[in-house]
Amino acid sequence: MTEGLLALLEETAFEQITIQDIVQRAGIGYATFFRHFADKQALLERLAADEIRGLIDLTLPVLASVDARASALALCAYIEARRTLWSALLTGGAAAILREEFIRQTNLVGGAVEEEGAWPPRDLIVPFAIGGVLDILTWWLRQDAPVDQERVAVLLADLVIAPLVSSGGKQPMERLRRKLDGKARAAG
Numbered sequence: 001m002t003e004g005l006l007a008l009l010e011e012t013a014f015e016q017i018t019i020q021d022i023v024q025r026a027g028i029g030y031a032t033f034f035r036h037f038a039d040k041q042a043l044l045e046r047l048a049a050d051e052i053r054g055l056i057d058l059t060l061p062v063l064a065s066v067d068a069r070a071s072a073l074a075l076c077a078y079i080e081a082r083r084t085l086w087s088a089l090l091t092g093g094a095a096a097i098l099r100e101e102f103i104r105q106t107n108l109v110g111g112a113v114e115e116e117g118a119w120p121p122r123d124l125i126v127p128f129a130i131g132g133v134l135d136i137l138t139w140w141l142r143q144d145a146p147v148d149q150e151r152v153a154v155l156l157a158d159l160v161i162a163p164l165v166s167s168g169g170k171q172p173m174e175r176l177r178r179k180l181d182g183k184a185r186a187a188g
Contacts, residue, residue, distance in 0.1 A: 009088035048101045072156035076149035087141040132160040
């Protein structure tokens with residue numbers, strides 16, 4: 001079903017897509033759709049969750065190493081490889097869902113517990129950084145003339161990641177690094 005929705009998002013705004021359109025494109029029955037999803041919004045949320053999870057899995061280990069440019073370049077390469085999908089998601093009415101899912105998953109991975117006296121506060125840092133990332137990506141994907149992903153990575157690193165780390169965002173990054181190190185040790 002996600003493939004059917006993806007194909008439709010490349011052609012039509014999300015708001016204009018019907019469940020009938022999705023099931024026809026996916027080649028499934030109408031009732032089958034409702035066995036898996038309550039509505040088309042739930043399907044879009046699943047799609048967004050899967051994409052954000054892939055993005056986080058790829059970029060957070062690099063970001064935890066505090067190599068802002070490498071992390072930003074990994075993020076841009078991921079988006080470029082899925083440019084049509086991300087264009088549809090960010091410019092076709094799913095931006096709010098992506099933002100909320102990105103915040104939710106970032107809090108899960110990084111730990112949503114605020115350390116006493118942390119400044120700036122995590123509940124400000126996470127949405128601010130994600131908003132910046134998504135705004136830059138949306139700008140990039142809307143450009144008529146191609147903008148090289150390395151230039152976009154510089155924007156992300158310089159405008160979002162580096163200020164975050166230098167303004168006190170080191171505490172969340174250190175927690176993330178410890179968490180990822182613990183996962184690596186547990187897996188090894």
